[in-house]
Amino acid sequence: MGPASGLLARALETAFPREDLQLCRISYDILGVIAAQDSTVEVEVVRPGRTIEMIGARMIIGGRTAIRATGWRLATADTAAVVGGTPEPMPGPDAWPGYDISGLWSGGFIDSLDFRVDPASVPGHCRAWLRTPIDVVAGEPSSDLVRMTGLIDSANGIAARRNPREWMFPNTDLTVHYFRTPRLDDGNGWIGIDATSTWGPNGIGVTSAVLHDTHGPVGRSEQILTLRPIPTCQHQEAS
Known part of the structure; x- marks a missing residue:
């Protein structure tokens, strides 16, 4: 996605x-x-x-x-005089160590990503910076908004409440709201995601995130989830 x-x-x-x-x-x-x-x-x-x-x-x-x-x-329009209500900025990507996410997720897209993760992150809530060197369209420049949008679906994966080898929790949608145009003019393409995943009692969940560039917050995203245990894990538990 x-x-x-x-x-x-x-x-x-x-x-x-x-x-x-x-x-x-x-x-x-x-x-x-x-x-x-x-x-x-x-x-x-x-x-x-x-x-x-x-x-x-x-x-x-x-x-x-x-x-x-x-x-x-x-x-x-110029509304700089009435700016307000923006979330707190995250520490920059250099503040957190690199993270190998291959223990949870795998695949060509995941392998292309570079992660910096807040050590205080816990299952269900994660703050992370990520980037990829790969263009959305090979050999053609894309705007900063497009580059950021191509990474936002990762919010549900980094905020996983359970091991994805034991539970499936795919999102069936993704909605992104930008109150400021992203600016990745730092030259390294980092985007920040402060993601929280909430699982309800009836097989439905939602992952919500505040989106950042290195200048501060830029918007929010939401993903609705369908939750179900992976059948092989159910069989193992029953045995």
Whole structure:
């Protein structure tokens, strides 16, 4: 979902460009398995407007829609005089040690990530910085917003409450709100995630995160989860 969300964010940002509007909210619905196959991205203007515009995109794999995304573009204005309510910034990435996440997660995307994790993190709540050297589209520059968006789905993984070898907790959506445009102009591409995962008693959970660049908070994300034990673990416990 990480690379796919970055690709769709790029489509929402660059298709039918409007320099007077800023992409501020992206909502993804994951409609099925995101297969590592050739895909097609289609984009349309859903709700045109002078100061508010909705644009939609979908990723088609094997003849079916795997992900559907919508984005709100809003007019910008100078509101520096009334700034307020932003969360506290996190310590910078140099404040925390590197972390090998391969003990919990594996795969090509995970292997491409560099992590710095707060040693005080616990299952269900984690603060981390992460980055990747890989472009969203090979050989083509992407905006800082697109680069950040392509990593945000990792929030659910880093805030896992249980070992993913024992429990499944996939998210079926991802919603990102930006109250400030991300600035990764430090040259190293770090994005910060302060993520909390809450599991309810009826098989449903939610992962919420505050998103940061090295200048401070930039927005929030939410992911709804479906919770279930992995069957092999159930059998082992029963025996």
